[in-house]
Amino acid sequence: MGRLAENIVHFARVLRRAGLPVGPRQVLDAVEAVEAAGIGARADFYWTLHATLVKRRDQHHIFDQAFHVFWRDPKLLDRMMALMLPELKTPPGAPREEQSRRLAEALFGDAKPREAAEPELEIDRSETFSAEELLQTKDFEQMSVAELAEAKAAIARLRLTHDEARIRRTRPAARGPMIDMRATLRASLRAGGVIPLKRRTFRRRRPPLVVLCDISGSMSAYSRVFLHFLHALTNDRDRVHVFLFGTRLTNVTRELRHRDVDEALARVAARVEDWDGGTRIGETLRRFNIDWARRVLGQGATVLLVTDGLDRDAGEGLGPEIARLHRRARRLIWLNPLLRYERFEPKSLGIRALLPHVDEFRPVHNIASLTALIEALSQAPARMPERKAA
């Protein structure tokens, strides 16, 4: 067992370097599991390690490649099996697959620092309409100390409308609608005679917030302010998910969670590939609806859509997607920073498709700073159509 355990430890190290969070406990589990299952067919060995070392679906891909590379040498596996059992089936040759860059770096130690990218994104990258889209990265000026202080103060002032929802948990309250039987009983045991009724009421909690932020060319003037805002927001409250979109959709929640704002923005900048290009609102909303809506819009999430509504696809396919998003979200707020005039007329097709489906429309005339942005969001809404009964 000693040699096998050693190899599993080594394999775990490879996985860890490839970005899978494999802890010592899992390594012990893996050794225990292999002992329990014994080494038989290669597939069983694969799934035994898989059961203990993989904890999320998106880790499967990395594990799969690492397994085939690491345990490729059939002699190695043979030797190990010889240690375990006297007679064994010969393992089928491992399919040689293309290795992901992260894995190659983990195995062979690339000097370059590895990206904190998720495998899901790599799938995104393979979609190619690069002929039409403008792929570029972005450099953000570092945030000054004064700006940092301003950001902190500003985010504390943020008040979204309807930003608290009743949840189905309760807390003691003198005038609550429910009777707290447990507390009542305790009190009556102490007092005797008349039963003093104790009450409870529902707790309130800020619902999850999902931000879909446009980073296309027409919005480029605001992207620094927006990212500062999104960083402050992500670190200020729990259950925030941030997606950036231009011609493609990128989930940058994990990058933005980094405490240091400049570091977080640098990671976002490296992660997103469609800065300042065109916008395909309909298509990116469709991707969101299919890939993410079910996972992040549960529990009554509020959606904050930040876009000027200028769509390269001229609003094509946008109507049904925004309608679907609206049905899924508890509340849909649209922040539109393009408007430079007091009198707003929805002329663009994209804007006309979006307008009927938002609960709250917040036009902003000038976003020079984070403070201005937060004020715009915290004011009484400019127009608040009644939410149609679903």
Added chain:
Amino acid sequence: MNLPSTIDETVELLARGAYVADRSLATVIFLALKMGRPLLLEGEAGVGKTEIAKVLAEALGRRLIRLQCYEGLDTAAAVYEWNYQAQMIEIRLAEAEGVEDRTELGKDVFSERFLIRRPILQALEPTVEGPPVLLIDELDRTDEPFEAYLLEVLSDFQVTVPEIGTIKAAEPPIVIVTSNRTREIHDALKRRCLFHWVDYPDAERELAILKLKAPKTPEKLSRDIVAFVQALRSLDLYKSPGIAETIDWAEALTALDAVALDKELVNDTLGALLKYQDDIARVAGSEAARLLEEIRVAARAAD
């Protein structure tokens, strides 16, 4: 019924319960049983996650205790509650008899006699047939505080009732946790579990499942159904049909005395398979005709 001692035995065990499991699922179930660890199953709705717990309980001859999760699920509904009405009556009776010692009375009403056991506490109790199967269904529907509470239960298999003390299972139950992934389960909980993503079955396995679950469906129709559903899953639909939907559809078509798929039949019964209007609108008509044609060509090539 003893626990299986090899992966092959696990496959057989599941087969006896009319569950067609692939090797990867059988491996992880075997390990969960052998190592006494909770098993976290994630996957799309309708791929048979809940069914696994039912089949395991049935095949092992164990009791199935099911805890359906929902928003706001608390210890009173999941673990234990006091029988307040009975306690009140007890207090009143004691007072009528003139019992003066309130501390003693307190001890008396907070005894096991007045404890209502909810699923988790039930699962920790010893039973004749062996530890039960505890199914914690759709964990993603509850909130983080309950998940945090589960941590204690799932790592030590014990529950603390302040008035009584700690109740610990003599033998840990077999725990199956399922999630539809409407939110991410916390890492701390995942670390305590063995994890498996239950995927849609491949055509061969789906056909085997269909034969078991909808045995009245004609052979040719079954093959058409599976081919069509498999083709649907490759489209970018909002909700791909699960195995449950495949079985429903097969039953619907069999009830209509169909022997093979055709365009009209598909359009009329698509509601059994797809549950979103957008998806139905997209598939009904020309897309369905295209898929049917593809299946026909593939079937002819195979013959």
